[in-house]
Amino acid sequence: MKSLNILLIEDDMIEVMKLNRTISKLELPHTIVEANNGEEALQFLQKKDELPDIILLDLNMPKLNGIEFLSILKNDDVLKYIPTIILTTSNNQQDLLECYKIGIAGYVLKPLKYEDYVTKVERLLAYWSINELKQL
Amino acid sequence: MSQEKIDILERALAREKAARKQAEKILENKAAELYQAKQELEQSYLELESLLNKTDSQLQGVFENIVDPYVIMDLFGNVLKMNDAAVDLLGCDSIKSYFNLMDLVHPEDLQSVAESFQKLLVKGSITDFNLKIITQKKEEKLLHLNGSIIYDNGQPVAAQGIVRDITKAKEAEIQLIESENRLATLILNLDSGVLLEDENRKLVLTNKKFCELFNIEETPKALKGQDCTTVVETHKILFKNPELFIAQIASILKHKQEVLGDELEMRNGKILERDYVPIYEGNVYKGHLWTYKDVTLRRKYRKGLEAQKQKYSSVIANMNLGLMELDTKDKILMVNKSFLKISGYTKDELIGKSAQSVFPVEGDLESIREDNTERIKGKSHSYEVRCKTKMGTIKHCLISGALNYNLNGEVIGSIGIYLDITALKTLQLQKEKLLQELEKSNNELQEYAHIVSHDLKSPLRSIDALVNWIKEDNKDKLDEVSVTNIELIEDTLEKMEQLISDVLMYSSVGAKAMEEETVDLNATVEELKKILYIPAHISITILNPLPKVQGDKTKLKQLFQNFISNAVKFNDKAEGHINIDVIEQPEYYQFSVKDNGIGIDKKYHDKVFKVFHALNKRKDSTGIGLSIVKKIINLHKGTVWIESELGTGTTFYFTLKK
Numbered sequence: 001m002k003s004l005n006i007l008l009i010e011d012d013m014i015e016v017m018k019l020n021r022t023i024s025k026l027e028l029p030h031t032i033v034e035a036n037n038g039e040e041a042l043q044f045l046q047k048k049d050e051l052p053d054i055i056l057l058d059l060n061m062p063k064l065n066g067i068e069f070l071s072i073l074k075n076d077d078v079l080k081y082i083p084t085i086i087l088t089t090s091n092n093q094q095d096l097l098e099c100y101k102i103g104i105a106g107y108v109l110k111p112l113k114y115e116d117y118v119t120k121v122e123r124l125l126a127y128w129s130i131n132e133l134k135q136l
Numbered sequence: 137m138s139q140e141k142i143d144i145l146e147r148a149l150a151r152e153k154a155a156r157k158q159a160e161k162i163l164e165n166k167a168a169e170l171y172q173a174k175q176e177l178e179q180s181y182l183e184l185e186s187l188l189n190k191t192d193s194q195l196q197g198v199f200e201n202i203v204d205p206y207v208i209m210d211l212f213g214n215v216l217k218m219n220d221a222a223v224d225l226l227g228c229d230s231i232k233s234y235f236n237l238m239d240l241v242h243p244e245d246l247q248s249v250a251e252s253f254q255k256l257l258v259k260g261s262i263t264d265f266n267l268k269i270i271t272q273k274k275e276e277k278l279l280h281l282n283g284s285i286i287y288d289n290g291q292p293v294a295a296q297g298i299v300r301d302i303t304k305a306k307e308a309e310i311q312l313i314e315s316e317n318r319l320a321t322l323i324l325n326l327d328s329g330v331l332l333e334d335e336n337r338k339l340v341l342t343n344k345k346f347c348e349l350f351n352i353e354e355t356p357k358a359l360k361g362q363d364c365t366t367v368v369e370t371h372k373i374l375f376k377n378p379e380l381f382i383a384q385i386a387s388i389l390k391h392k393q394e395v396l397g398d399e400l401e402m403r404n405g406k407i408l409e410r411d412y413v414p415i416y417e418g419n420v421y422k423g424h425l426w427t428y429k430d431v432t433l434r435r436k437y438r439k440g441l442e443a444q445k446q447k448y449s450s451v452i453a454n455m456n457l458g459l460m461e462l463d464t465k466d467k468i469l470m471v472n473k474s475f476l477k478i479s480g481y482t483k484d485e486l487i488g489k490s491a492q493s494v495f496p497v498e499g500d501l502e503s504i505r506e507d508n509t510e511r512i513k514g515k516s517h518s519y520e521v522r523c524k525t526k527m528g529t530i531k532h533c534l535i536s537g538a539l540n541y542n543l544n545g546e547v548i549g550s551i552g553i554y555l556d557i558t559a560l561k562t563l564q565l566q567k568e569k570l571l572q573e574l575e576k577s578n579n580e581l582q583e584y585a586h587i588v589s590h591d592l593k594s595p596l597r598s599i600d601a602l603v604n605w606i607k608e609d610n611k612d613k614l615d616e617v618s619v620t621n622i623e624l625i626e627d628t629l630e631k632m633e634q635l636i637s638d639v640l641m642y643s644s645v646g647a648k649a650m651e652e653e654t655v656d657l658n659a660t661v662e663e664l665k666k667i668l669y670i671p672a673h674i675s676i677t678i679l680n681p682l683p684k685v686q687g688d689k690t691k692l693k694q695l696f697q698n699f700i701s702n703a704v705k706f707n708d709k710a711e712g713h714i715n716i717d718v719i720e721q722p723e724y725y726q727f728s729v730k731d732n733g734i735g736i737d738k739k740y741h742d743k744v745f746k747v748f749h750a751l752n753k754r755k756d757s758t759g760i761g762l763s764i765v766k767k768i769i770n771l772h773k774g775t776v777w778i779e780s781e782l783g784t785g786t787t788f789y790f791t792l793k794k
Contacts, residue, residue: 014598021605060590089593092586110597112633113626114604117597 003029007052038064227271242268329428458554480526532561638760657682674712703731
């Protein structure tokens with residue numbers, strides 16, 4: 001299985017823990033880079049020396065929120081090629097439409113049950129690890 | 137011979153000689169006298185002769201130049217002599233024609249002519265005798281004749297006559313009489329009462345109408361010659377103010393000047409109009425003419441017209457609508473009070489000015505012009521404009537314009553009725569603004585609901601993860617009670633999650649604008665039957681095909697989903713039946729969803745639609761479902777109610793507008 005560099009943009013500490021624990025539990029080869037909000041993520045991405053393969057993005061965040069971050073990302077000639085998957089609790093149709101309009105690679109709802117979460121993440125990462133991505 | 141003798145002889149001779157001389161002298165004188173006399177005689181004869189000649193020619197001239205026809209005839213009627221005028225009259229060829237006058241007499245008149253001739257012979261003359269003749273040119277003529285007999289030595293020898301042609305005069309006279317008769321009839325039957333009095337106030341002429349107006353029973357003819365003072369006096373009581381009536385007549389007669397259009401009110405309600413015209417011949421007052429006209433109808437009509445005019449003027453003046461009349465060149469002709477109030481101008485500031493320059497219309501002139509062209513085409517309709525008042529403020533007016541025509545149907549201008557809708561417009565604008573704000577705040581609320589739900593749901597996820605981790609990390613270390621408790625925590629989390637979702641959904645219904653489209657409810661229910669979890673012992677039947685309605689597809693789906701899942705959830709029977717039906721009404725469809733489930737106690741029938749009123753504590757029931765249902769139905773302008781019996785089942789009824 002291809003090892004992915006994953007940028008997780010998430011302000012909730014436990015959510016970060018959830019992803020990390022899921023990956024370690026499933027013994028997946030992927031690397032997680034954490035950013036607590038959009039600004040932090042942009043700072044990291046601006047360096048452009050270690051760009052992630054995919055981005056998992058939460059929408060409701062303080063400071064720069066998910067959609068604002070997405071807009072900036074998609075306006076960047078280099079960064080716009082990074083597949084960005086939304087990982088959120090909100091099934092607000094308006095948000096969903098807006099995200100697809102700007103350009104996302106997926107929209108995954110965080111389920112209530114942890115087991116369901118593990119299942120969803122497993123499938124999501126499995127999917128992306130078999131995808132051909134742009135060489136950055 | 138004596139001397140003496142001689143002397144005597146001598147003296148005798150001398151005397152003789154002297155005597156002879158004297159005689160000679162006398163003779164001489166006589167002869168001279170005679171001569172003188174003869175001379176004078178001759179002279180006088182000459183004079184006489186010339187005089188005779190003169191008279192003769194004069195007579196001849198007179199005879200020939202008499203203007204009236206003149207004829208001399210013998211006693212048998214043969215013409216002896218006549219002048220040119222007579223030739224013309226009798227239609228002869230020339231003055232020399234001789235014929236018998238009796239041949240010309242009209243057969244009708246032969247008798248009277250014969251009698252008159254006898255009379256002429258006896259009396260010697262005849263005057264003013266009229267007779268009809270037929271001239272030699274076969275014209276019938278009426279003649280007037282004065283004649284006399286010519287005598288010679290006391291014996292009648294001829295007759296002479298002067299004749300006049302009175303045919304035309306007679307015709308004129310007849311015409312005059314006829315026209316007099318006509319005039320008399322006219323006066324008699326005139327629609328005005330006429331009373332002609334002479335200078336002594338004796339009645340000369342009156343007519344039927346006068347008698348009618350004054351209630352006089354005698355005929356107009358019978359009244360002739362009566363004293364008008366009495367007539368008037370006896371009839372004064374017919375008038376509302378009899379004394380004034382008499383006094384006025386007296387005053388008018390005193391001044392003897394024309395008085396026209398006096399109005400008199402009568403007791404019986406009639407109104408008479410009276411004219412007085414004095415009649416003068418030269419400068420001599422000969423009487424006067426009264427005419428009385430019944431103007432009651434006219435006056436009443438005029439009064440009615442005036443009252444009506446007054447009414448409409450007052451309506452126009454006081455109505456709450458502004459009114460402006462323009463001529464064809466946009467010049468203001470008339471405005472009413474309300475218009476002044478709307479425009480802020482005084483009347484003087486507006487009359488005669490150009491409407492567009494004084495009270496200009498703001499904004500889209502193009503569309504207004506278009507309207508105006510429509511108006512010129514003769515269409516009358518209303519349109520909305522914004523006008524600038526004197527104070528510079530903007531007024532919204534609804535104008536109803538119409539062309540103004542004269543009696544010949546030509547356009548002479550237009551009339552615009554202005555309704556000041558500024559207040560209404562302000563309200564409307566305010567409403568629009570409020571609606572916008574409402575939409576905005578609804579959107580914000582929706583946004584807020586999503587954030588809240590997200591913020592509430594996120595911790596639930598964290599707790600679930602953490603609990604799971606505890607479970608995982610302490611596998612085999614936890615006792616049975618702790619495991620059960622942890623499972624209870626997980627159930628509670630699920631319930632909490634459901635609650636948050638429902639609240640979010642409830643607040644979402646109606647927050648977003650409804651999207652109207654045609655929704656096939658049959659398809660909707662069929663789709664739901666596939667999506668929803670329906671246990672094997674429960675059957676859903678659509679009794680009558682459901683209609684297509686106008687509404688929000690998602691919300692209508694939610695509606696049926698709630699009804700069906702409720703019916704499924706609360707069914708305790710071995711075989712569950714859910715029947716969906718519809719009845720078409722003129723204005724709406726009435727739907728029913730009937731189940732044979734646990735039923736709802738009557739006392740809860742009202743409460744079930746209230747939010748958070750779950751009747752049954754269940755993991756999958758939050759008490760919000762029916763509230764959402766009610767909200768959706770209300771949005772579609774329908775109503776919802778329940779029929780239910782505890783233990784046997786429930787029927788939900790609801791209506792949706794067509």
